[in-house]
Amino acid sequence: MTLSDNLETELNHTSRYVATSGVNDFAIRFANVNGTGSASANNLLLKSIFRMGIPVSGKNLFPSNIQGLPTWYELRVNGKGHTARASEFDLVVAMNGQTYREDVASLKSGGYLLYDSSWPLPKELMREDVNILGVPLSNLCTEPFPGSKERVLLRNIAYAGAVSALLDLDHSIVSEMLDEKYKKNEILRSSNQIALTIGYNYAKENFECPLPIRVAPLGVNANKILIDGNTTAALGCVYAGATVAGWYPITPATSIAENFLKLCERYRTFEVTRPDGTVEVKRNFAVLQAEDEIAALGMVVGAAWAGARSFTSTSGPGISLMNEIIGLAYYTEIPAVIINVQRTGPSTGMPTRVQQADLMTCAYASHGDTKHILLFPADPNECFSFAAKAFDLAEHFQTPVMMLSDLDIGMNDWVVDKLEWDDNYVWDRGRVLNSEQLAELPNFLRYSDPDDDYVTSRTLPGKDSKGAYFTRGSGHDRFGGYTESPEAYQDVVDRLTKKLQRAASYVPEPIIKSKPGSNLGVITIGSCEAAVLEALEILDEGGVSLDYMRLRGFPFDQSVRKFIDDHENCIVVEQNRDAQLRSLLILDLGVDPNLLRSVLSYGGFPLSTKSVVEGIEDLIKD
């Protein structure tokens, strides 16, 4: 008898090892091949756990490829709500031969390995200190699903069935979800139900279900939703009243424009009857798929110049292309909303992996002296409110505003508070003069600032010839005229400096969590939040107490400065190589560089709690 046979026989009976985690506290890694339809199985499990009222997160680690390369899905369940990415797993579902070795290595000692036992246990999957659960998924699916393509897809649903039995998922919830999903296709509905049952029954009959790692209903999700940040960002644009979108496809930003289009088709269309009696569906919006990102932003700037709320969504390479027009918009003072769903760079980098490495390039995007308003959402809920806010800020300050989301927030499903909208919201169009206001003026001067507001009045084309002026990216004076005079030019750009300074108190204030007596601070941003908060809790239990500040906007407000001043020193946790957030703090606030140390993560996977704990421990031990 070989070792693998030996393991197999033992394992189908009892667990020899107790997993280190437990009820509502565990992590699973699904190792799949991309293009095999595993996403629907993994999502089914994620959503079922969510519906049982338990905090959960799902991180899709996918390749830049359509079919055949490794892809992982990581699911973390945590009753206390800590759902940052786990770096070790209690259960691994190994469906991809290419990655067996690393998948089995990611398993905690005492954890569980589920594999397709239609074939003998591959030697790469052998590990003495884990429990091996063989489910003959392919064999089980051969008879009910004769088509090979169908079988590949349904094998995934079969493992979802087995996992749901092992984890004690509410079977009626899982099964209902399949009914919902396939309510329009009876053939798919019934085959999916069969596959689910096959896996479920096999696990029930062959293993001791449930495992010590399992779920127990909690009911904390009553006011929560499970949603990705690109959907919510698109909703934010709809609710803000954006009418023009210019965009060019790029992962991970594509689904913002696609969602915006879908939402507008749903909420912003109406029917008209043509003279010949036929019906036409008319649109209160325009979504323009541009020839490149330069054009995409050009369209946004043109539309905003004409007076529409307009936006583009892109990722790092698109930002690089947009640079010239970002400078144009800054200097001509035209509002523009740019949503940057950050991915790993430079260049094409790792397009399906996450980073926060566009902070510097966005803060000072374009040639010449520029500086821009940035918003840093931490989750899909903030993507909604910040996207809407971006339009108010852009129009109020007549300048580009960039919202920096990232792939983790934008493309993964997060459990967040339900989105809400205040029907009393009034959009801030900024200083736009209408004909009556123009009539009261002796003449209109585009860049004059009589009341020291730093924001000057603009007019819209197509309305009133008294408001006509010539928009130019070339040197202009406060009257809007062409100039090459040093004084007249400086007069305008100095006002822009003050305008951006003022914007600091309009961006969302930082989130600060302080404990009495702690003199060390941790500063972070965006999607780092979940991992950092959990890390601070773990460190606190170990007797190290740290204060917390999450930045939500740039330029930085005085409250940011105060937090730094109130601490002996601070640790900046961010996801890039060059400590860009730390640099921004030093540049924008003039903080002494010695007061800021860094914990950096930039490998492309979402930040894990472990890396933050270890990074901070390393820094504070010396």
Next chain:
Amino acid sequence: MPSIRKPLIPLAPLPVNELGLTLRDYEGGMSTLCAGCGHDSITAAITRAFFELSLPPEKIAKLSGIGCSSKTPTYFVSGAHGFNSVHGRMPPIVTGANAANRSSIYIGISGDGDSLSIGAGHFVHAVRRNVNMVYVIENNGVYGLTKGQFSATADVGSSAKKGAANETPPIDPVILALSLGATFVARSFSGDKGQLIPIIKAAVEHKGFALIDVISPCIQFNNHEGSTKSYHYVREHEIKEIDQVYIPPSGEITAVLPEDGIVKVKMFDGSTLAFRTLPPHYDPRDREGAMHYVNQARLRREIPTGLLFIDEDAPDVHELNSTTDTPLVDLPYESLCPGSGALARFMEGFK
């Protein structure tokens, strides 16, 4: 060398148009281009065409990229909003502005460098989208503003001021636009206002993208012996085979048209464009024929000018998008925001 300042007080009362405005109302700031630059003549033709069309100045939006040519929107209709943007990117900026406010009349002024080198990618897509605009290429075969480098329209064999001949094949914007499905394609010469003015008028009335490629000599860098974009060369090689007269919707016919061979094209606003076709059987609605004709002429080193192609019925960008008739900028917020109730219902899908 700046042009001469215009006298501030007109000597005699100026004629007025339907809006009671004079030609002066369609002028702009003083030109700072070289005296004799072809671009200034185009500005004058635009000024006159807009005056004669009685366009309300506030309804005009004039945009451009960067170059000597792109400076010219400051020199006409000072009562219109203008936008001198960045090099080559005027087409997307107009596309966005037009998407936002379809009620304005958009004129984009560009150069051959602006449209056919750095902005070629945008030019072709604006044609494809059939953005409702007048698109003027002030074509001098060189980069004027950066002092005389060859542009993408420089003909093979045309020599630069310092003597070197161009050896890379040119892009012909007319053939390019025809091949892309352009719905209005014309070519003219800056020195021929008689032809240019009616073409501009027709372009304004055209629903969709109206390209006017205007050969516009650069007096400073491309007007010497050996250049194929000099005044002299164009006068020698231009064949005005296609003459047209623009007839406004209400107006009378101001030119005597020959009885034979007249093709009348009804424009979007009800006006009529009538043009005489030479050679016989030239059909301005035959795209293939137009392409063939222009190509053949090019091989003979002839420059056919006039309205070369028109398709009055093609859907423009807004018809393709089914945009509402109300300009998007005029939609009240209430018609754009679905409200908290809709959001609450939408949230149910994420439970």
